[in-house]
Amino acid sequence: MAQTVAAVRGGTRPSLMAAPEGRRARQVLGERVLLGLLAASSLVAILTTVGIALSLLFETLRFLDAVPLFDFLFGLNWSPQIAIREDQVGSSGAFGVIPLLVGTGLIAAVAMTVAGPLGLLSAIYLAEYASPRARSFAKPILEILAGIPTVVYGFFAVLVVAPFVRDSSEAVGFEVSSESALAAGVVMGVMIVPIVSSIADDVISAVPQSLREGAYGLGATKSETVRDIVLPAALPGIGGALLLGVSRAIGETMIVVMAAGLSAHLTVNPLQAVTTVTVQMVALLTGDQEFDSPKTLAAFALGLLLFIATLILNLIALMLVRRYRERYD
Secondary structure, three states: OHHHHHHHHOOOOHHHHHHHHHHHHHHHHHHHHHHHHHHHHHHHHHHHHHHHHHHHHHHHHHHHHHOOHHHHHHOOOEEOOOOOOOOOOOOOOEEOOHHHHHHHHHHHHHHHHHHHHHHHHHHHHHHHHOOHHHHHHHHHHHHHHHHOOHHHHHHHHHHHHHHHHHHHHHHOOOOOOOOOHHHHHHHHHHHHHHHHHHHHHHHHHOOOHHHHHHHHHOOOOHHHHHHHHHHHHOHHHHHHHHHHHHHHHHOOOHHHHHHOOOOOOOOOOOOOOOOOHHHHHHHHOOOOOOOOOHHHHHHHHHHHHHHHHHHHHHHHHHHHHHHHHHHHO
């Protein structure tokens, strides 16, 4: 008893001091475990991306052993038909990727012709002109478009847009294919509108209010302020939004399959049937395939090409958005 009292008077209190130290140790251990989980999650994402890139690269190298790189990148014919026997017709296929790139670019251009103006104008309205009540009502409805499955857009393109395009074009004397890049591009543009609108809305809203107030103080009207002050200030972010929309259009498959077809035509006429890189990747890997044939390995070469293109577009878009944010943060 005397020893306990002496220990308390001496300020040691061993049982009371041990409790906070134990709690602190548990907290440090918990923080380390959480940090490890976060690092592991980030590492999984990085390794997955690296694994995808390496798998595409290795299979592409196998493909280039059978098909010259120049013929693949600059060939004007795409007909990946490899016969099983030497005496069969089509024993030597054509693997020129130019028709696929032209078709992909054509559909993406039509899509952005629709999504660019609609997305930007809707973003300007929501950020600058809409009342809080109208914004809270219109923005969720607009973003519902992003949640609709692409196969539904494909059905809409086949049943509504494609017949309308065909009948309207034939009425004015144009020859139109039953499947066209115009029908697929228009529907794809509607699908991309929420992406462009949402990002553009964010960057326009992030423009400092002091710039608007300064313009109003100089006598500028609302429309003049938006046109001459807000939009130039938000231009890098808007450019990033458009580039992200382009990368989304390049990677779309289902709408193109249903509305634009599978024919690899080298044409820039939006009223004709074309195909894209992603559609041909699906076609090459559909059914029972032998992964030693150039026909199947061509899908990996197309995938690597698409991977590089979308990666470059995304990096440019992120650089533009980051430069805009650094300017006004």
